[in-house]
Amino acid sequence: MKRLGIIGGTGFLEFEGLEVQARREEETRWGMPSGPVLEGVLEGTGVAFLHRHGTPSRIPPHRINYRANICALAAAGCDRIVAVAAVGGIRGDLVPGSLVIPDQIVDYTWGREHTFFEDDLDAPVHVDFTAPYDSALSSALQSSALTAGTAVTAGGTYACTQGPRLESAAEVDRLERDGCDIVGMTGMPEAVLAREAGIAYAHLAIVVNAAAGRAPGPIRVDAMAGVMATSTGKVRQIIRGVVASQP
C-alpha cells in the first residue's frame, strides 16, 4: 500500500490522533533510522510517522541518519513525505509563530551522508534538484491551510545550516544576501535523499524564533519550545487536511 509519510521535528514527537497499527524499527541498508516508523491510520488513510530526532528526542541535526530515515519510510510504502521542522525567521515578516512552505533550498551543511549514489555504480548518478520540493504536495499543504483558516507563507528559500549551534548575526546577514528567508538545520540532505529515492517531498516550517541578529539580544532557546507548542495544533490540522485530500 502506498502511503503518505510524515517526518516530525523538534517539539513534534508524535502525531496525536494517529491510530498506530504497527511500530517498525528495522535496520536498513544504511543503518538504523532515528526511531520506530509508526504505521497507522489518519483520516481513514494509511500514513507512516517518523520522528527525525528519535523518541525521546536525542539525535542532533548533524548526527541524524537521514539515509536510514528515508529508506525506512520508503520500506513502509511512502511515496510522499511531508516534513515538519522548526526554523528561524530571517525575513522580517516571518515572525515566531509563522508557518512557511518553502519552495527553494540553499544547503550550507557539510560532512553529512548526503546521497544514496556513491558505491557500486555503473555510472555517476545526478538527480535533478531544480525544484527541491514537490509542487503538488506543497500546494496540498497550502490548500489545507486555507481550508483550516491558518495563514501560511507559500514559497521562500530555506537555508540549511550545519548546527547544532545557532548562527552568528553575520552568518544570518550572509544567508539573507544569498536570498534565504528562513534557516533550519535538518532540511538537507533529507530533501535530496527523498528526491533520489523517487519520493515526493514537501516541507512545513514553523518559525520559532527570529534568526540571529534579527531581534535585539541573544536568541532565547527556552522560548522556542513555547512557540512550537502553540503551533503544533495548527500544523496537525493542516497535515490532516492533506491526508484527507489525497487520492
Ligand code: HPA
Ligand atoms: N537557526 C537554525 N536552525 C533553527 C533556528 C535558527 O535560528 N531556529 C530553529 N531552528
